[in-house]
Amino acid sequence: MRGRRQRRAAAPLALVGVAVAVGALLLAGCGGASPASPPARSWSQVLSEARGQTVEWWMYGGDAATDEFVDDYVKPAAAKLGVTVDRVPVSDTVEAVDRVVAERKAGKSSGGAVDLIWINGENFVEGKEAGLWLKDWARSLPNSRYVDWTEPVINRDFQVPVAGQESPWQGAAFVFGYNSTAVSSPPTSFPELLAWAKAHPGRFTYPAPPDFTGAAFVRQVIQRLGGVRQGLRYLEALKPYQWEGGSQFPTSIDELDQLFANEQVDFDMSYNANFLELSVRKGEFPSTVRPFLIGGGALQNTSYVTIPANAAHAAGAEVVANLLLDPRLQTAMADPGVLGTPSVLDPSRLPPAAAAALRKRSAGSPFLPASLGEPLGELPAGRDVPIEEAWTRAVLR
Amino acid sequence: MTERRIGRWVGATAIVLFAAPLAVLVVQAFAEVWRYPALLPQQLGLRGFRVAFGSGDAGRATVDSLEVAVTTTALATVIAWPAARALARSHGPRRTAVLMVLALPLLVPPFATGTGLAEWFIRLGLADTRLGLVLAHLTVVLPYVLLVLIPAFSPRVIELEEMARSLGTGPVRRLLLVTLPSTGAVVAAAALLGFLVSWSQYGSSLAVGGGLPMLPLTLLPFVGADPTVAAALSLLFLVPAILALALASRGTREAL
Numbered sequence: 001m002r003g004r005r006q007r008r009a010a011a012p013l014a015l016v017g018v019a020v021a022v023g024a025l026l027l028a029g030c031g032g033a034s035p036a037s038p039p040a041r042s043w044s045q046v047l048s049e050a051r052g053q054t055v056e057w058w059m060y061g062g063d064a065a066t067d068e069f070v071d072d073y074v075k076p077a078a079a080k081l082g083v084t085v086d087r088v089p090v091s092d093t094v095e096a097v098d099r100v101v102a103e104r105k106a107g108k109s110s111g112g113a114v115d116l117i118w119i120n121g122e123n124f125v126e127g128k129e130a131g132l133w134l135k136d137w138a139r140s141l142p143n144s145r146y147v148d149w150t151e152p153v154i155n156r157d158f159q160v161p162v163a164g165q166e167s168p169w170q171g172a173a174f175v176f177g178y179n180s181t182a183v184s185s186p187p188t189s190f191p192e193l194l195a196w197a198k199a200h201p202g203r204f205t206y207p208a209p210p211d212f213t214g215a216a217f218v219r220q221v222i223q224r225l226g227g228v229r230q231g232l233r234y235l236e237a238l239k240p241y242q243w244e245g246g247s248q249f250p251t252s253i254d255e256l257d258q259l260f261a262n263e264q265v266d267f268d269m270s271y272n273a274n275f276l277e278l279s280v281r282k283g284e285f286p287s288t289v290r291p292f293l294i295g296g297g298a299l300q301n302t303s304y305v306t307i308p309a310n311a312a313h314a315a316g317a318e319v320v321a322n323l324l325l326d327p328r329l330q331t332a333m334a335d336p337g338v339l340g341t342p343s344v345l346d347p348s349r350l351p352p353a354a355a356a357a358l359r360k361r362s363a364g365s366p367f368l369p370a371s372l373g374e375p376l377g378e379l380p381a382g383r384d385v386p387i388e389e390a391w392t393r394a395v396l397r
Numbered sequence: 398m399t400e401r402r403i404g405r406w407v408g409a410t411a412i413v414l415f416a417a418p419l420a421v422l423v424v425q426a427f428a429e430v431w432r433y434p435a436l437l438p439q440q441l442g443l444r445g446f447r448v449a450f451g452s453g454d455a456g457r458a459t460v461d462s463l464e465v466a467v468t469t470t471a472l473a474t475v476i477a478w479p480a481a482r483a484l485a486r487s488h489g490p491r492r493t494a495v496l497m498v499l500a501l502p503l504l505v506p507p508f509a510t511g512t513g514l515a516e517w518f519i520r521l522g523l524a525d526t527r528l529g530l531v532l533a534h535l536t537v538v539l540p541y542v543l544l545v546l547i548p549a550f551s552p553r554v555i556e557l558e559e560m561a562r563s564l565g566t567g568p569v570r571r572l573l574l575v576t577l578p579s580t581g582a583v584v585a586a587a588a589l590l591g592f593l594v595s596w597s598q599y600g601s602s603l604a605v606g607g608g609l610p611m612l613p614l615t616l617l618p619f620v621g622a623d624p625t626v627a628a629a630l631s632l633l634f635l636v637p638a639i640l641a642l643a644l645a646s647r648g649t650r651e652a653l
Contacts, residue, residue: 056608062618064448064626071452087454088608091618099515099607106519113525113608254621261432282623283430283440 043142046315051082053316057305058096059118061089065278069339073332077323083316088114097123100132100308112310116317119306121158124166125381127306134307137318138167143325148346152377153300159380166304169324170333171342173273173372174216174299175291183266186292190224190234193294197241203266205242207256208249208396209388216271216299218391219379224295228387232394239395249396261285273298274340277367290366297373302344327354334358336365342372419635426628445629455615455630462612463637465527466595469534470542473591474584476535477543484543485550499543502536510536511604518605525608533601534594542591549583585648592641596634 055078061067070087078085090096096117103112119127127133138144147168149155154168178186187193197204207214222231239246243265250256253270260268261284268289272278279285305324307317323329327350330343343362347355362368379387425431429442449455480499484492502510514533515524523529554576561575577584602611612634619627 058607060618061615062620062622064619064623067448067452087452089454089610089615089618090607091614095603095607102512102515102604103519106516108519252621282444282625283428284432286432 043140046318047081049315050313050319053082053313054084054086055115055313055316055320056086056088056113057116057118057317057320058088058090058093058099058114060091060093061087062091065281065339069333073329073338074320074323077326077329078320081319081323083319085320093117093120093123097127097132100127100310101130103308103310104130104132109310111312112308113312114308115311115313116320117306117308118169119166119304121160121301121378121381122384124157124304124306125160128160128163128165132308133165134309134311134314136164137307137314138162138164138321140164141167141318141322141325143322143327146325146327146345146349148349151346153375154302154344157302157304157381158378158384162304166306167321167325168302168304168344169321170303170339171273171344172271172301172303173342173369173375174220174269174271175273175275175369176294177260177268177270177276177285177289177291178266179260179263179286179288180290181286181288182263186267187294188292189295190221194234194238194241197238200266201241202243202245204238205244205246205250205256205259205265206269207253208251209391211250211252213253213256213269213271214249215384215388217269219384219387220295220299220376222387223299223376223379228390232390235391235395257284271299271301273342273372274336274365274368277336277340277365280367291369293369293373295376297376298369299378300342300372300375301378303341327351327358331358331361334362336362336368340365340368422628422631422635425624426632428625428628445625448623448626449629449633454610455612455633458610458612458615459633459637461527461530461609462596465530465534465611466592466637468527468531469538469595470588470591472531473535473538473542474546474588477539477546477587481543481546482550485547486555496544500540503540507537507600511600514601515604524605526606527609530602530606530609530611533605534598537598537601538591538594541594542587545587545590546583549580549587554579581648585645588648589641589645593638596638596641 057070059066059070067087070085075085088096096114100112100114100117103114117123124133139149144167147154153171155162157166176186187196193204206217209215209218218231218235221234222228225231225234242249243259250259256265256268257279259265261279268275268285273291276285276289276291280287280289305317305321307314307321311317325345327345330345331354333339333341334343340362343358345358347358350358424438426445427441427443428438429444430440431438484495487495514536518524518529518533521529523532557575557579558571561571566574597613598611599613599617602614607614612630616627616630616634619630621627
């Protein structure tokens with residue numbers, strides 16, 4: 001998910017934007033309007049209502065692989081059901097949320113221009129608090145029976161209950177990358193990483209939070225080392241052995257990608273488990289790059305889609321959200337040659353043949369870790385900003 | 398240094414300053430593999446163009462952007478024309494006040510105008526429509542066109558018009574034979590500026606037309622994330638701009 005990290009890079013700004021917009025909304029006195037729940041209806045009613053609708057899916061528009069997946073797999077499958085899917089590109093998810101907020105302020109409680117949003121944790125939480133999303137639909141999608149809703153990484157988005165207001169579609173796992181021609185065995189734990197950095201000064205760095213990937217790296221360190229204080233002390237100890245002696249940090253993940261591609265540092269990282277293959281395909285990395293995990297398991301979260309309460313084509317949007325959970329589409333998505341993101345389906349809930357196809361498709365790529373290990377969950381959404389501030393005070397200065 | 402040599406130096410500097418970045422853009426658009434420290438891409442290809450144009454989204458966005466930019470420019474020129482004429486002949490603090498008010502959309506940060514526009518355009522049902530985008534662009538384009546047009550109506554032009562009138566020339570012939578030929582260069586420059594401002598609008602396009610994405614909205618997400626695709630889209634972005642520039646420079650030359 002290059003997309004996710006791009007959009008989250010602007011998270012603090014985005015948060016401010018949403019907060020201001022939501023605040024204005026409450027002041028304007030329109031905050032009380034409760035979001036619509038879809039009237040109880042059968043799936044066949046949803047299908048017939050959706051027929052002929054064009055779903056405006058607002059989504060991050062900077063990732064060619066995701067665009068192609070939507071065009072090659074989602075659009076044809078939706079067309080068979082009489083639903084047209086229109087990708088509306090945004091450079092940051094908050095743009096879609098801003099639009100929904102503007103519609104709310106303008107008193108447009110139905111017929112909204114945004115039918116479906118590829119949402120991220122922070123924006124979902126803000127919108128949920130403001131009552132922007134359609135309620136109680138995600139668990140009624142027929143294909144949601146393949147999803148293990150007891151799994152915390154699915155049931156909670158950055159520790160906030162999903163509550164049927166968003167439906168999962170892609171798994172995200174934090175993976176590191178190294179070049180096998182330069183490094184023979186990469187570190188497997190954070191203490192090992194520190195030892196490695198001391199032995200190879202200047203060959204490691206991470207993007208400075210609030211970059212999405214850099215912030216996730218810092219959160220991971222904090223979780224693995226058992227607390228904010230321990231984590232920050234570790235990062236302080238690491239700093240002098242970083243690229244440029246720690247006097248500079250890449251300001252974005254794109255910058256770190258560039259340093260890694262230029263062989264100025266030995267390791268790269270991403271919240272997209274398949275980032276190495278996607279970058280090799282784009283000609284940015286050589287094909288000798290390999291993945292590795294630090295700490296025994298990947299930090300994981302889930303990408304969701306949500307439907308605004310005022311969406312003009314909510315039925316069509318539900319049909320698309322359901323298709324995104326279709327075992328065939330999920331298998332294509334898990335293919336490293338397509339997107340290679342971990343599936344959000346629980347193989348034990350699938351028919352045996354579909355489960356086997358899913359396992360087979362996602363296995364065997366040299367660019368994906370053989371196993372994602374014991375998943376490490378995300379910290380609650382509200383803790384991001386304090387951690388980033390603490391990092392700025394303790395490590396950056 | 399002779400005047401000629403100075404000219405040559407200025408020319409060379411201009412080429413380095415303007416043409417070099419353009420050349421990098423072209424190379425980047427065709428770069429399939431381009432890794433440090435190579436000066437040129439290791440492998441050339443059409444991936445950037447395939448991604449940029451494969452889905453047809455960029456093509457649609459280009460057509461929409463062109464329609465909006467041409468309509469906006471035409472409307473802005475027609476509206477600004479009489480205003481510029483009147484302003485050219487007025488003086489004193491009232492003129493300054495009127496100019497200030499007209500230039501206000503340029504002085505206020507685009508983000509602020511965008512947010513305000515969004516809510517009202519949604520109320521009026523204009524969001525995501527071509528008409529809505531034209532009106533939104535007009536708020537920014539009109540002041541530029543007007544400011545450029547004012548000097549077109551110099552006292553000399555007004556005198557020529559008066560002379561033609563006293564010789565019995567009708568209003569249409571006066572416009573075609575006197576006013577347009579003597580103001581053509583400035584009108585062409587104003588229209589060019591108007592077109593380019595509309596063509597590259599990001600903020601107002603996003604605010605009122607996020608659902609009908611203009612070309613800059615399609616381009617921006619790729620910047621940074623996928624430089625090859627971004628470069629391919631930028632080339633598409635450049636073509637109409639260069640055409641408009643060529644057209645305008647012809648317009649200015651003919652008029653002079």
